[in-house]
Amino acid sequence: MTQSPVPAANQTSLRPSLRRRLDxxxxxxxxLCALHCMATLLVVSALGVGGHFLLEENIHRIGLALALVVAAAAIGWGLVRHRRAFPFAVAMAGLGFMFWALIVPHGTNEFVLTLLGVTLVSAAHYLNLRALR
Known part of the structure; x- marks a missing residue:
């Protein structure tokens, strides 16, 4: 009779650990997104430099794509486990604001929408962590 290298109790504990890491x-x-937004505002406004890099559209698209993937994995997984829709709803609202920020011109509206979005997504990850304790 052979034993599995990892006991069954340890196999199930790997999932929450990975989900927790994703959150x-x-x-x-x-x-990092919030820091990028604030750095962009400060550097471009105060010094007039860095706009070509900090305002690059691909940075925002990649950031939203990463947020979507991580939120789908962590919060979706959490929803399946704890069956609480509130973290999912908060994440969807936040991702919606982040998407909206991509379609408005650079400026105050984009800044506010992005910060609101990342704050909501971060709060959703926190709520997801709390729901699984």
Missing amino acids: HLGIGLAG
Whole structure:
């Protein structure tokens, strides 16, 4: 009779650990996005430099794509496990604001929509973590 290399109890504990890491990654990405927005505002406004890099559309598209993937994995997984729709709804609202920020011209509206979006997505990851405790 052969034993599996990882006991059954440890196999199930791997899933929450990965999901928890994804939620932490989502919170971290939201923080980096907020930092990027503030750095862009400060650097471009105060110094008049960096606009070609910091205002690059692909940075925003890639950021939204990463947020979508991480939120789908972590919050979707959480929804299946804890059956609480509120973190999912908050994440969808946040991702919606982030998408909206992509279609408005650069400026105050984009800044506010993006910060609102990443704040909501980060809060959704936090709520997801709390729901599974």
